[in-house]
Each structure stands twice: as C-alpha cells, then as structure tokens.
Amino acid sequence: MPDSYAERVSFRMAPLWSLGMLLAGLFLLQTDGVHADGEEPLGSPFLQRSVREAIEQVDKAYKETRANQKERLSKRSLRSSDLLRFFKHPMAETRIAVRSAEYMESTLRLIQHHVHRVHKRSLNASDLLTPSDLNTIAEVTGCRAIRQPPICKDDCWSNRYRTFTAVCNNRMHPRLGSSNTALTRWLPARYEDGISLPLGWTPGKRVSRYTLPLVRAVSNKILKTSNENVPLDLETTNLFMQWGQWIDHDMSLSDVRVNEQLGVLTFHTVFLREHNRLTRELKRLNPHWSGDTTYLEARKILGAFQQIINHRDYLPLVIGPAATAKYLPAYKGYDESVNPSIANVFSTAVFRFGHLSIQPKLFRFGANYQEHPQFKNMDLHQTFFSPWRLIREGGVDPIMRGLLGKPSKLQTQNKMLPDELREKLFKLTAHLAMDLGSLNLQRSRDHGIPGYNAWRRFCGLSQPKNAYHLFQVLKNRLLTRKLMALYRTPDNIDVWMGGISEPFVKGGKVGPLFACLMGQQFKNLRDGDRFWWENKDIFTVRQRSALAEISMSRIICDNTGIQFLPRDAFKFETFPRGYVNCNQIPKVDLRAWKEDVQVTPCGSIPVVDHGHFSICKSSVRYTCESGFKLVGGDTLTCLSNGQWNIAPPGCEEPQSIGSQVAQNGIGGPTGNCSQPIPVSLSAPKKSAFSAQLNRWEFAMSYPSKSQADLES
Structure with missing residues (x-):
C-alpha cells in the first residue's frame, strides 16, 4: 500500500x-x-x-x-x-x-x-x-x-512455511516486510506541506530556489523516443526485461496485475504450470501427503527457484560484478535485525529502471524463431489487458519464443522511452492512454521521495552542484543541458530521472546510484528473510544442492512446447547459435523431498484410513480426506523411549453433505468444489x-x- x-x-x-x-x-x-x-x-x-x-x-x-x-x-x-x-x-x-x-x-x-x-x-x-x-x-x-502485532506460532510447521502475507517472518517484529504495511524510508520524506502535498504541486512555489518542471514537460523534452529504430541490447534477451517486471510485481502487486500485458501473463501461466508440475511430482513421491502439504511444499520450492534465478542469474547482469560483490557477498545466514521491507525509493523509482528496456512491440515467433506465420508481432499497446489473445492466438509458446529470441531495448541517454509507452500506455480507446515516464516522475513526488543529490549522498557518491559537475557524472553534454534547463539545479532532479541518466557501471545495466540502491534493497530482502532458501533451517543439504540446478530455461522446457532455447534465458543469442535441446539442460532432482515413512525411532508411522500425514522432525500431523472428520489428537510425537506419545487418530465416515464451494483456509484451500x-x-x-x-x-x-x- x-x-x-x-x-x-x-x-x-x-x-x-x-x-x-x-x-x-x-x-x-x-x-x-x-x-x-x-x-x-x-x-x-x-x-x-x-x-x-x-x-x-x-x-x-x-x-x-x-x-x-x-x-x-x-x-x-x-x-x-x-x-x-x-x-x-x-x-x-x-x-x-x-x-x-x-x-x-x-x-x-x-x-x-x-x-x-x-x-x-x-x-x-x-x-x-x-x-x-x-x-x-x-x-x-x-x-x-x-x-x-499478531501472535506468532512457534512450532515445527509454522517454522517450515512462510505465511501468505509474510506476517511473522520476523518474530521480533512480526509485520516487517508483510503485506498491507507501509513502505520503509531510507531518507526523510520531502513534502510541500510537510505531510503529503507533492513538491511542485503549488504553481510558482520554489524548491531549492527554483520551481519544479511539470513531469510531462520532462517526458516530452528528455524521454521522448519514436517507436522506430530503437537501439537494441545485443547482450540480453527480451525475457531479461520481462523477468524484471515479474519480480517487481512479485514484491508489490502479486496476481492482481496478471492481465496487464501478454508478456507478464505468459510468465504467470508458465509459473502456475511449474507449481502444478511440482505438486504432481511431489505427490507421486509422497502419496501420504495431503493436498495442503503438497501445495505448501511446491510453493516453497517455487519461491526458492525465484530467489536463485534472481540473485544468481539476473541481478549480477543489472548492477554489475562490483556492486554484486559489495552488496551480495556469500550468504552468512538470517539476520533478524535486518528490515526486509521494500523501500519507498526502490518501489517508486529504482526498480522502474527497466521501463527503458521495453521494446515497443510484442514479438511472437514460430519454432524457427522467426515471426509466427499465423500470429504476427503486434504493437505493445495492443497487448494491454487482452488475455483472450493468449487463449485464441497460439498460447504462451509464440510469446515465450519472442522473449527468448529477440534482444531487449538498449537503455541509452538519447533514446529513452518509446512513444508506445509515453503516448499509448494502457490505451483502451482513442482518447484513453497514459505516459509511463510522467507517471514515474510524479509517483516519486507523490511519495515524498527526495531529489537526486540526496540519494547520491546516501550512497556515498559525489553531489553535482552545477552543470559542469553534472556533466562530469553523466558524460553527456546535451543531456546535461536539457536537465539543467528544466530543473535549474541538480538538487531538484527527480531521482528516477537522475538514475536512468547515468552511464552504466561496468558489466551492468544501471548507473552507480541505482546499482547502490538496488544492491542494498536485495541485500535486505535476502538477509532479513527467515525463509531464504540458503538458510540451513529451511531446506536440507541435499535439497539445497538439488535446488541449485534450477534455471529459467529449465522452467520453460518443463512447461511449454519449446524444445530449443538458450542455455541462459537472459543472454541473447541469434538462433540457432547458442541454442540447445532441453535434454541438455539440468533438472532439479525432487527425490530429495521424498520422506521415509518406514524408518523412525518409533518404528513405521501409523497409517490412518482416509487420512494423510506430514512429518516435521519428531512429530507427525494428520488430516483427513475431504468430507471425513478427524477423531483424536492430530499430532503424534516420537518420544525418547521409542514410543508414540498418543494413539493415532481416526477419520470418521463422511456424513451426507451438500455441494460446497472451495474456501481459502489457514494453510491452504479447504472444502469440496462443485x-x-x-x-x-x-x-x-x-x-x-x-x-x-x-x-x-x-x-x-x-x-x-x-x-x-x-x-x-
């Protein structure tokens, strides 16, 4: 919020x-x-x-x-x-x-x-x-x-799975990083009235001795780029850009934005398929698991997949090796003093750097990675809120091939934001559209985000005071003149505008300021997460070793009809050079999740008719099939004397029940579906x-x- x-x-x-x-x-x-x-x-x-x-x-x-x-x-x-x-x-x-x-x-x-x-x-x-x-x-x-603050449970099962809202991830401060809490601030807010009125709201009111430019004027004079002849980044695929939006939505919006455009809808579809694939495999390995346990284990694994791909494969390409080494060194364990909450500046400005790498078209390719003979490429605005195209126009495979087989747009200082995003964002009718650049700039002001130099100071970088100093940072005279003509002082430059104007750090796709702020945010997300995949209490050594084999290419292979693709889905290769068959890409061995129900200090785990059970250390928890009622205690504990503490429960015969609608319960869905x-x-x-x-x-x-x- x-x-x-x-x-x-x-x-x-x-x-x-x-x-x-x-x-x-x-x-x-x-x-x-x-x-x-x-x-x-x-x-x-x-x-x-x-x-x-x-x-x-x-x-x-x-x-x-x-x-x-x-x-x-x-x-x-x-x-x-x-x-x-x-x-x-x-x-x-x-x-x-x-x-x-x-x-x-x-x-x-x-x-x-x-x-x-x-x-x-x-x-x-x-x-x-x-x-x-x-x-x-x-x-x-x-x-x-x-x-x-809520009351947090402290038992084996609550320590195994994160809650759906992330409440109780941090037991000392249960709401840190959870949904429906405020974004955190790394610097004090700057509002015109000290409360919530954005800077520049009152016409003629000065900020640092000068009036702020209208955000649309900044967009028109600096960001404006035609849809034709956009520069291409021959190092990264279009899927590299799409992953950034996927992760951004994962941290801020979740499923409510699934239909925003066909690229993100394709990602949602593929990852939903991957979750269901995991549940099928896990259920085959552990037939005694209930639907809830199977769902939660698959969710936990899928979360680890995203953490690994993001921190190992994506972020180093964005912030470069130097910032990666500084902010994301080898994992040392969970630190409950770290606040994993999303920072206001990260949400409103920093992670919107990727808007400059969006192509003005959606590409749909056939098996030979050329334009699909039936489903043609289309302008981006035609993909907004049109999920029916995924169903009626070839499914996810043509779009996924387009993401893999086409490079992302190159972020440059003179060709920033195509008109497809400045004039036709979310275009639904001839007169209804928005400007993504203006929205990004105004959003920072709405949130009271301090200006460019305040954040340069926060990161220990120089703070340009005039046009000459700004040129020393940006290395571009024309861009420097445009910025100074609009803002008059570097202090007033909106942080998103300043950040995307900086030349890239070596080996990265952002400048020094955004490399710093992004590195700090993802470090906090990792070190302040009790359920981070490398935490020794979350997965076993064997499971962590299996998880490390995951790749975005493997997920695509397992959930689409695509057979040939780059080994690294983020790095651009011209088909067929660098493309491999799916059978050459390592798989995650899920046998590491198979539970041994026969060998425990108390002997075999008792089986209950019409029941399921899950094991957590020395305890076993029982549930019944839908419609059956559990009779007796639901948890057995193996005592030091080799005996179970109580007799196993039973599941009563189902009573006559009417049609029920599935309900979301604590720990997962419950009820029968009509x-x-x-x-x-x-x-x-x-x-x-x-x-x-x-x-x-x-x-x-x-x-x-x-x-x-x-x-x-």
Whole structure:
C-alpha cells in the first residue's frame, strides 16, 4: 500500500513540541456551535471533534467520487485520471488500511489547520502531539488495529512455511516486510506541506530556489523516443526485461496485475504450470501427503527457484560484478535485525529502471524463431489487458519464443522511452492512454521521495552542484543541458530521472546510484528473510544442492512446447547459435523431498484410513480426506523411549453433505468444489476492461468490504 502519513508519524516517539508548550497559545475556535473560553488540552474534545470531522470529510469524498465515477461510467466518458485511479484501486484488506490512513491523515490536517489559524505559523501536526495523542487518533481511525502485532506460532510447521502475507517472518517484529504495511524510508520524506502535498504541486512555489518542471514537460523534452529504430541490447534477451517486471510485481502487486500485458501473463501461466508440475511430482513421491502439504511444499520450492534465478542469474547482469560483490557477498545466514521491507525509493523509482528496456512491440515467433506465420508481432499497446489473445492466438509458446529470441531495448541517454509507452500506455480507446515516464516522475513526488543529490549522498557518491559537475557524472553534454534547463539545479532532479541518466557501471545495466540502491534493497530482502532458501533451517543439504540446478530455461522446457532455447534465458543469442535441446539442460532432482515413512525411532508411522500425514522432525500431523472428520489428537510425537506419545487418530465416515464451494483456509484451500462451469472460448460479450470496470464500480460502492463478504 502507499506510504501513508499514519504510518510515518507512528514511529515518531519524541515530538518537537510538548503538549504543555501548546497550552499557552492554543485556543479552540468555534466548532459546531461550541466555543472555548479558555485553554483546552488537545487530548479530549478537540481530538474527538477533529476525528469526527475527518471521518465525515473522507466518507463524503468517497461518496462523491463514487457518484462521479458512476456517472462517467454510464456515459463512457472516462478520463486518463479515471483510468489510473481504476488500475490502482486497492482491494480487500488493503482498501480498509488505506481508508483508515486517510481518516488519520485528514485528522492531522484539521489539527494543523486549526493551530495555524491561532499561531499564524506552519507547523506539522505530528510535532504538536504527544505519542499518547497520536495513539489515540490511530486507535479511533483504525490505524492502530491494522498495525497491532499478531501472535506468532512457534512450532515445527509454522517454522517450515512462510505465511501468505509474510506476517511473522520476523518474530521480533512480526509485520516487517508483510503485506498491507507501509513502505520503509531510507531518507526523510520531502513534502510541500510537510505531510503529503507533492513538491511542485503549488504553481510558482520554489524548491531549492527554483520551481519544479511539470513531469510531462520532462517526458516530452528528455524521454521522448519514436517507436522506430530503437537501439537494441545485443547482450540480453527480451525475457531479461520481462523477468524484471515479474519480480517487481512479485514484491508489490502479486496476481492482481496478471492481465496487464501478454508478456507478464505468459510468465504467470508458465509459473502456475511449474507449481502444478511440482505438486504432481511431489505427490507421486509422497502419496501420504495431503493436498495442503503438497501445495505448501511446491510453493516453497517455487519461491526458492525465484530467489536463485534472481540473485544468481539476473541481478549480477543489472548492477554489475562490483556492486554484486559489495552488496551480495556469500550468504552468512538470517539476520533478524535486518528490515526486509521494500523501500519507498526502490518501489517508486529504482526498480522502474527497466521501463527503458521495453521494446515497443510484442514479438511472437514460430519454432524457427522467426515471426509466427499465423500470429504476427503486434504493437505493445495492443497487448494491454487482452488475455483472450493468449487463449485464441497460439498460447504462451509464440510469446515465450519472442522473449527468448529477440534482444531487449538498449537503455541509452538519447533514446529513452518509446512513444508506445509515453503516448499509448494502457490505451483502451482513442482518447484513453497514459505516459509511463510522467507517471514515474510524479509517483516519486507523490511519495515524498527526495531529489537526486540526496540519494547520491546516501550512497556515498559525489553531489553535482552545477552543470559542469553534472556533466562530469553523466558524460553527456546535451543531456546535461536539457536537465539543467528544466530543473535549474541538480538538487531538484527527480531521482528516477537522475538514475536512468547515468552511464552504466561496468558489466551492468544501471548507473552507480541505482546499482547502490538496488544492491542494498536485495541485500535486505535476502538477509532479513527467515525463509531464504540458503538458510540451513529451511531446506536440507541435499535439497539445497538439488535446488541449485534450477534455471529459467529449465522452467520453460518443463512447461511449454519449446524444445530449443538458450542455455541462459537472459543472454541473447541469434538462433540457432547458442541454442540447445532441453535434454541438455539440468533438472532439479525432487527425490530429495521424498520422506521415509518406514524408518523412525518409533518404528513405521501409523497409517490412518482416509487420512494423510506430514512429518516435521519428531512429530507427525494428520488430516483427513475431504468430507471425513478427524477423531483424536492430530499430532503424534516420537518420544525418547521409542514410543508414540498418543494413539493415532481416526477419520470418521463422511456424513451426507451438500455441494460446497472451495474456501481459502489457514494453510491452504479447504472444502469440496462443485462441478466447474463450462467456459466458452469464443469472444466475450463483455471485454475484460468492462468486467474490471464493473469490479471497480463495486469497490467504490463498498470500499471496506470484499465482494465475497457481501455475497455471503
């Protein structure tokens, strides 16, 4: 979720102004017919009225926004801003957290406004309140409940699998790195009003003595590149670019963006197939496993695959060998003092470096790695939110061959962002499209990200003060002149703009600034992850040895009809040179996951009719087949005397039950599935966009509930 003010202020333990200092000058103005004749502490009626007024304002804004959106939807008169709001609309629990944050931020704004009217000075609301006041506001608005640390289990099974939300990964700080928590900040935020107003929001207001340029002006004058004759990076494949987006979505968006474009949809499809392939193999090796155990083990292995491919094969090509050696040396073990949370600057700027390596076309190749005779290459904007093409136009294989057999776009200082991404991003109609470059620049300002030089200082790099110094960094006179003409000072350059302008580090695809920030982020993700694949408590020595054989090429071989491909899927080769048959690419030996159920200190593990079991150290946990009820204790423990601590449980005969719908339970899905509804592969009567618009309208109507909640 976006970094809310509620999260930012909650860690401020020592406000600059004490409550006592305020009592001498703060008088309540007439509010709702109430007038204060004397001093009143901030902590009682004043706070209550502020919170109540803030909730009313936010609820009114939601209601008016919903009405406006419904009107524009009915008239099909959407604007680009509506489209962006639709794509970014939070879902489920995130929606509740965002609304609570808005309640708290609005409360603090009202307090700041009232105090400003009395003192005639600009003061941050968080500097005016004690920690007790802030906690009171957080509790009333709902922010405190969202940030309440959960109780973490500490048994063999909870130490084996990470939770779906990453809660309790760090047992000292259970919410570190989990979903629905704020992005972390490595530098203090910079907002125009000290709260949330982006720099450059107020026309004419100066930052470091100069006004900030409009982001669209920066895009037009620096980023603009035609779709034709884009420079090619003959070192990396188009799949190298696509992996970056896959990892970015994995850390921030997950499955909700699966249909964004056909390349990322192809990745989702292939990795879903790989998960299912793993479950089939694991179930064959361990027929006593339940569906939940099989699913969780496959999920755990697939997570390790991604960690290995990303850190071993992808990142060294991006940040270069020097930064890799500095930030990602040999793994030394889990460090619970490391915060694995995604940094604000990484999410909003650094990892968006890959946008400059996107080709303006989607390539679809046949078996000979030439344009498919039936399914032609297409402009990128034709692939946005069009999953039907994957079903009706050849499946994943032509797209995957296009990713493997075509180089990525080369990031250069004079040809940055093709018009396909600047003029036609998410284009759905003739008048609905966005500019990816402008979005990246404005996003950093919305998040209060400090400027270019602040981050150069953070990384121990020089901070250019004028055009001459900036040229010494960028080594490009024309680009330096353009940047200085727009920003007037290097201090004001947006960090994404500055980062993508730097020449590459040796052996990498980013400049020194992004190599530093990216290296630090991925180091934190590795060292602060209790379930990192190299942690000796997560996989056995034999399993880690087997996992090390994985490659992206092997995953493609096992889940597509492609037979010939580069041994390293990230490094570009011209077919057929450098291409090998799939039988030459090593496989992961899953026999390392086979459990021996016959040999334990307590003898063979008891088998229960209609039951399943899983082993964790000296304990065995039982579950029953769907529809059967477990009778007795579910966990047996092998004692030091060679005896089981209790008798094994049983599974009762199923009772007569009606049709059930599969439900997501703790640890995995539960329940029986009714017969699937036949799906027609013909062109849908409603477009995918129309269906998403309907879901958007629903979310606007019920911002604090999921659709499943209402249907139930």
